[in-house]
Amino acid sequence: DGGITQSPKYLFRKEGQNVTLSCEQNLNHDAMYWYRQDPGQGLRLIYYSQIVNDFQKGDIAEGYSVSREKKESFPLTVTSAQKNPTAFYLCASSSSSGWGETQYFGPGTRLLVL
């Protein structure tokens, strides 16, 4: 059953704590993306990776970090430097980063601050 999985579905963060959101895909896609979704603001790109061991900052990378050590995995860490982390986080992948490639999204992780 191919697709993108994100875990956990809900995540709670305490003040000053780093938390890591998991994203795994078994679609053999080269490109992976992380978006943040806030009400009324659409999806904003945090980081993206076109190939293993390489990634680039998106529009709102401050307070976040990523790694891409394996093709199928692209974890996102929300650091304590991110002062307003409450949001719905979406991971996506595409077969390549070429023109017009469809991005397939995971089910998302909702992060809440305690």
Add this chain to the structure above:
Amino acid sequence: QQQVKQSPQSLIVQKGGISIINCAYENTAFDYFPWYQQFPGKGPALLIAIRPDVSEKKEGRFTISFNKSAKQFSLHIMDSQPGDSATYFCAAGSGNTGKLIFGQGTTLQVKP
């Protein structure tokens, strides 16, 4: 210049009616315009997409109209059904980075 502006923010349509959502962009380098559909608590899914060399693309009840000179594009949902009730996002992309700029989203409610 990187923004994509989407309107309306919310839309209520009767069953069988036509739903119309509009988007506008500034960056003429954009050359790929997809629409995504998102149900509550789920990730978005591609609905339909268009290239700037065509003015219209139709897939079933969903049609994209594209006006290159006005830098606008719109989604028309014909014979709207309650199952179409969702949030719709337009987006724009260019080049080979795969990066998409999303509009703010439109929440559509189709009343039975």
